[in-house]
Amino acid sequence: MVEKYNIKGGTPLRGEVNIGGAKNAVLKLMAASVLVKGATKIHNVPDLTDVEIMLSVIEQLGAKTRYNRSSKSIEIDASELTSVTAKYDLVSKMRASFIILGALVSRCREAVVALPGGCAIGERRVDFHIKGLEAMGAKIKIENGYVIAKAPKLAGCDIYLDIPSVGATENLMLAAVLADGCTRIQNAAREPEIIDLANFLNAMGADVIGAGTSDITINGVKQEDLHEIEYTTIPDRIEAGTFMTAVAATRGKAVLKNIFPAHLTFFTNKLLKMGANIKLISPTAIEVSCKSRLNTVNFVTQPYPGFPTDLQSMAMVLLSTANGVGIITESLYENRFMQVPELRRMGADIHQDRNHAIIKGVKKLNGTTLRASDLRAGASLVVAALMAEGSSIIENLYHIDRGYENFEQKITLLGGKIERFDSDITSSEDLKGVYNAGI
Numbered sequence: 001m002v003e004k005y006n007i008k009g010g011t012p013l014r015g016e017v018n019i020g021g022a023k024n025a026v027l028k029l030m031a032a033s034v035l036v037k038g039a040t041k042i043h044n045v046p047d048l049t050d051v052e053i054m055l056s057v058i059e060q061l062g063a064k065t066r067y068n069r070s071s072k073s074i075e076i077d078a079s080e081l082t083s084v085t086a087k088y089d090l091v092s093k094m095r096a097s098f099i100i101l102g103a104l105v106s107r108c109r110e111a112v113v114a115l116p117g118g119c120a121i122g123e124r125r126v127d128f129h130i131k132g133l134e135a136m137g138a139k140i141k142i143e144n145g146y147v148i149a150k151a152p153k154l155a156g157c158d159i160y161l162d163i164p165s166v167g168a169t170e171n172l173m174l175a176a177v178l179a180d181g182c183t184r185i186q187n188a189a190r191e192p193e194i195i196d197l198a199n200f201l202n203a204m205g206a207d208v209i210g211a212g213t214s215d216i217t218i219n220g221v222k223q224e225d226l227h228e229i230e231y232t233t234i235p236d237r238i239e240a241g242t243f244m245t246a247v248a249a250t251r252g253k254a255v256l257k258n259i260f261p262a263h264l265t266f267f268t269n270k271l272l273k274m275g276a277n278i279k280l281i282s283p284t285a286i287e288v289s290c291k292s293r294l295n296t297v298n299f300v301t302q303p304y305p306g307f308p309t310d311l312q313s314m315a316m317v318l319l320s321t322a323n324g325v326g327i328i329t330e331s332l333y334e335n336r337f338m339q340v341p342e343l344r345r346m347g348a349d350i351h352q353d354r355n356h357a358i359i360k361g362v363k364k365l366n367g368t369t370l371r372a373s374d375l376r377a378g379a380s381l382v383v384a385a386l387m388a389e390g391s392s393i394i395e396n397l398y399h400i401d402r403g404y405e406n407f408e409q410k411i412t413l414l415g416g417k418i419e420r421f422d423s424d425i426t427s428s429e430d431l432k433g434v435y436n437a438g439i
Ligand code: EPU
Pocket: 024, 025, 027, 095, 096, 122, 123, 124, 125, 126, 127, 128, 129, 163, 164, 165, 166, 167, 168, 189, 308, 309, 310, 332, 333, 334, 375, 376, 403
């Protein structure tokens, strides 16, 4: 049996939705917890399969973990570690687990971590992570698909990143926490998730300065300087952007709560230019509404504070029915237009040339059977199905479950018609029966 969504489009989303904790922040905080010889408690943890995978990685190291879903909190007790190995079966499921490398090198001065390999959206190399650790004195061998790092001496140094890589910045920050002396990361990533990690590290006794700028300094501290903490992670700006899209695309009106509006400036500006209305309701809530067909704008994905690649597929859904022609340029990943063939099957008019997509808005999309190819492309198909005429079936939900907690419950609360169902049906002929069932 496989799980699928059955979505009936055309209902404007209305009401209020609570945005959860940031997946891409909390996974790194979990890895950073391994630095402390003691217990760390993290709040506002979203209920996601990626969080479960990271818990398994940490448990394999010998740390004790407790996940309380009702209070959305996780406790990680890394007083004792019994292993320095992160195995391929877990790392291959989730690239973010590679971040454990920096934490292990920092605390244990050695690590054996599977190389994550490429993924659906691109090659996603880790050469900056490795080169940075080597510059700090780690001896690194790649054997049988594993990174084997030994660093009896780990010393701070100046590191310049060719690209402001989020993962490399985080891995090197973690490695530098317990290194000797001062590490300076130049051309560092500036994402809010980097600031969250720095705040978390500083709360536990580390000395990180400059996070949020492209020049981060980490003054190494001693193991005994690090202590137990309790910390609440930031809201998920990509989940927020997804719901902003869904509300605007369905011409609805809804309040998004538990967000940091400043983290969404990139998206708010674009949506306003397209003709949606966005009002600040409180320091942590906005109201999004849209009454008529949107105008087109162009999008270029960039590292923060530019337009995020993780919302590129959402921008495409908005442009697919906007009034005019819009161009999207994807500058971070080689293969992140996986939603294009599926949107075309819904009637979208999209011409793709390498990393550019030219989208000529059509009056409406039509529901059909759709397949999620990765997390963000999958979520964009859900949004497209919500605004389309007729019903859609969405397959491969496991991609979407990696990054959106209670997705269908939140959409249902806003009045969207969506159901998850178990199916062993694979042929589109058989699906006709499913369209008429349920919703
Ligand atoms: N890159 C290299 N070498 C490296 C590292 C990166 O060439 O050593 C390249 C990558 O191939 C990519 C670009 O640099 O083309 C940016 O990669 P980055 O390292 O910044 O991305 P990441 O850390 O692997 C995180 C998020 C992604 C998000 C990117 C960019 C997590 C767990 N993942 O990935 O989120 O797209 O930053 O903002 O934090 C998602 O949530 O759906 C997702 C893919």
